[in-house]
Amino acid sequence: MPDLSRRGALRLTAGMALGCALPLAGCGRSDDTATTGTARHVDASPATGAISVWAAQGDADVLDKVIKPFKAANPDAKVTFTLIPNAEYYTKLQAAIAAGKGPDVAQFFPESQAQFLDPATLRPVPDGLVDPSSFFTSLWDAGVVKDVAYTVPWYAYTYALVYRSDLAAKAGVKAPTTWDAMGSFLKALRGAGAVRGLGADIGWDIFNGQDVAMYAWQAGGSLFSSGGKWTLDTPELIDALTYNASFFTSGAADTSTPTFLDAQPYFVSGKTASMITGPWVIGQLDAAAKKDGWTASHVATAPLPAGSSGSVSFSAGGTWGVLADSGNADASWKLIRHLAKPSTQVAQYKAYGSLPAVIPAWKDDAIAGQPLLDAFFTQLKNTRAFPQVATWQQVATRLGKEMEAVAKGTESAAKAAANVQAYAESLGTGAK
Structure with a gap:
């Protein structure tokens, strides 16, 4: 399990989110870059090209190691990570988005991501990319606005x-x-x-x-x-x-x-x-x-x-989304699909202690063999998302x-x- 600094980071994350209460639509991104139509299907061909990823320090620190299977299966894709201190993460992400200089893929927190859930900011999750029913319901719902999903759950926690x-x-x-x-x-x-x-x-x-x-x-x-x-x-x-x-x-x-x-x-x-x-x-x-x-x-x-x-x-944790003006959305969604796989989320647990957001991963012996986690698994099945308003x-x-x-x-x-x-x-x- 992560050390004490993780809880401190969670406090900072939520605290600095207060400065990002206004919706991002209209904050420097022109309407012609917004994605408002039906999300395109993402096929099974290898990902190619550069994929820039921004994430908050903490759970994402081990991602370069965790995605080694993705790199091996997609040799023509180059993934670069930018890890930002929790206290600064949303502020810097919001500024980059407003300037049209954001990454392809960004991490979000389901308990404080409402201000980003807009087609001017994020692309809708493509149909068929993942199975929504495989995630804890409230974690998936935290990324849905007006029946459109904008984020894919990555890790989970509750009380x-x-x-x-x-x-x-x-x-x-x-x-x-x-x-x-x-x-x-x-x-x-x-x-x-x-x-x-x-x-x-x-x-x-x-x-x-x-x-x-x-x-x-x-x-x-x-x-x-x-x-x-x-x-x-x-x-x-x-x-x-x-x-x-x-x-x-x-x-x-x-x-x-x-x-x-x-x-x-x-x-x-x-x-x-x-x-x-x-x-x-x-x-x-x-x-x-x-x-x-x-x-x-x-x-x-x-x-x-x-x-x-x-x-x-309540449900909380981490999610992923693809920015509306990503220059490589196809490869970005393929990376997110990999991060949502049970085997990847188990690897993330082994590397950092992040509990899976996808339910089948909890059957792995590495997690199922930890009896003190049983109550959290039971509770995660009975959680709600906080109001999805900024x-x-x-x-x-x-x-x-x-x-x-x-x-x-x-x-x-x-x-x-x-x-x-x-x-x-x-x-x-x-x-x-």
Whole structure:
């Protein structure tokens, strides 16, 4: 699994996306370069010519190694990678696109790619290039606007419950399956010796907003209506904010610790006994404990506890798209088709720990033989995409700040929901 820097990169990625809230159409790209017709079929002949690829540093660092089979099968194609720091990636990509100097292929993040999903910016995914049903549904849906797909999923992650199995066994409790059971579970972990039952995320930022979004889904909420309206001042979002606040008001979590870099050490030491987090954590815990095999004997995972509408999480990860003015779209799509193959995504997992977005890859022994990943696989099959509107990142950030006020008791959940609704309506959706 990737190291701790990956989570930090994810924070930076989402944070800098806030500066890219406006749609890219009309930002320097002339209308005559837009692709608006039916995407052409991509045949099975070898790719040829130059393919320029831009990606954020992190998961893409190993791509030159991972695509060796593509290079061998397509000797007349030359792939060049430009890796850009996460904090700068979308800003530089957006500027390059506006200047008409973008790459052929660009990486995107399904949780923050809405502003790019436009035929003036990206080419539609060609019919038959990949099988949409082979991917986790919400990851594919995150790249679809008005029934047109613009991106192909590459790697995936979601949140699940990671907890101290040794303390749960000592307390005689099993992983909670409902919101109601979550409170008693966290209390039992404290009774078994943990200082706090939950090491909650206390950044009070966009990531907290994503948390409350999934809680709202679990409560039956929608965040955004099919008619294009924000639906945030609702009983479901109030329930979500109240549920999140209950972790703090009950004493199961602390509003001031652990900070981001302390999360794994706190968990290992028993200062906290559970986390609602992503799969990268699994590969970090042995190092935090300074003992090989610690994780296998001390940790378990489970899908998120269900609200009244079930156990729902969000989908995130990485995707690929071909820019509208690519000079070598045919070869670019052939590269993306290779990156979407189960064998390639397994190779990516082995090289970096990126979990596959294509479901058949999870059958490979390298992944299927990792029992702590089972909960994430189960959860990925029950996820939703965040609202595919350009201003969602700003709305989620405001949600995170409102969550802080509710958790600290300075504002009611109802007032927070009303505040977020008013803020979202003032922003609109960023649509033309």
